[in-house]
Amino acid sequence: EDQVTQSPEALRLQEGESSSLNCSYTVSGLRGLFWYRQDPGKGPEFLFTLYSAGEEKEKERLKATLTKKESFLHITAPKPEDSATYLCAVQDDSGTYKYIFGTGTRLKVLA
Amino acid sequence: KAGVTQTPRYLIKTRGQQVTLSCSPISGHRSVSWYQQTPGQGLQFLFEYFSETQRNKGNFPGRFSGRQFSNSRSEMNVSTLELGDSALYLCASSLRGGAETQYFGPGTRLLVL
Numbered sequence: 001e002d003q004v005t006q007s008p009e010a011l012r013l014q015e016g017e018s019s020s021l022n023c024s025y026t027v028s029g030l031r032g033l034f035w036y037r038q039d040p041g042k043g044p045e046f047l048f049t050l051y052s053a054g055e056e057k058e059k060e061r062l063k064a065t066l067t068k069k070e071s072f073l074h075i076t077a078p079k080p081e082d083s084a085t086y087l088c089a090v091q092d093d094s095g096t097y098k099y100i101f102g103t104g105t106r107l108k109v110l111a
Numbered sequence: 112k113a114g115v116t117q118t119p120r121y122l123i124k125t126r127g128q129q130v131t132l133s134c135s136p137i138s139g140h141r142s143v144s145w146y147q148q149t150p151g152q153g154l155q156f157l158f159e160y161f162s163e164t165q166r167n168k169g170n171f172p173g174r175f176s177g178r179q180f181s182n183s184r185s186e187m188n189v190s191t192l193e194l195g196d197s198a199l200y201l202c203a204s205s206l207r208g209g210a211e212t213q214y215f216g217p218g219t220r221l222l223v224l
Contacts, residue, residue: 043215
C-alpha cells in the first residue's frame with residue numbers, strides 16, 4: 001500500500017537556524033511528489049513539484065530535493081513567517097489519480 | 112487568474128442532517144479532487160472528478176458523494192451527518208489530474224453537533 005511518512009512531526013527553530021524536513025514514501029512507481037505549506041484554518045499553498053530522483057527546486061529560503069525513496073525540504077535561515085505546517089504528497093503511476101498526503105511537519109520559528 | 116473558491120466557508124449542522132458543499136476550480140482546470148482534513152488523520156482523499164466523471168474514490172462510506180458539472184464546478188454531499196464528519200473539507204483543482212500540481216481552495220469548515 002502506498003504510504004507517505006513525514007518527520008519530524010513538529011520542529012521548533014530559532015530565527016536563522018537552518019534545518020531540513022523529511023518526506024519518505026513507499027509507492028510502486030512515483031509520478032510526482034508535491035510540497036505544500038498550510039497555515040492554520042487555510043487551504044494548502046503549493047510550493048514545489050518534483051518528478052525524478054536528483055531533481056531540485058528552490059524558492060526563497062526553501063529548497064526541495066528528491067531521491068528514489070525520500071524528499072527533503074531544506075529551510076535556510078528561516079524567519080518567523082515561515083512558521084506553518086509543511087505537507088508532502090505523492091502520486092503513483094497506477095493511473096488512479098490519487099494524491100496521498102503525509103500528516104505534515106509543524107514548523108515554529110522563534111524570533 | 113482567480114483561485115479555487117469554496118462555499119460556504121463555515122457550516123454548523125446537527126447529526127442526521129445532510130450538507131452540500133460547492134467548489135469552483137481555477138478557470139481551465141477540469142480535474143477536481145476533494146479531501147477531508149482532521150487533526151488526527153491529516154488529509155484524506157475523498158474522490159476525484161474529471162469531465163463530469165468520477166475517476167477515483169477514497170475509502171469513505173457511501174454517505175459521501177459528489178458530482179461535477181459541465182463547467183467543471185463540483186459539489187460534494189454528505190448525508191446522515193455524524194459527529195465524526197466534523198472537519199475541514201478541501202477542494203483542489205488541476206488541469207487534468209495526472210501528476211500535476213493541485214491548487215487548493217480555502218476549505219469549508221463543517222461542525223456537526
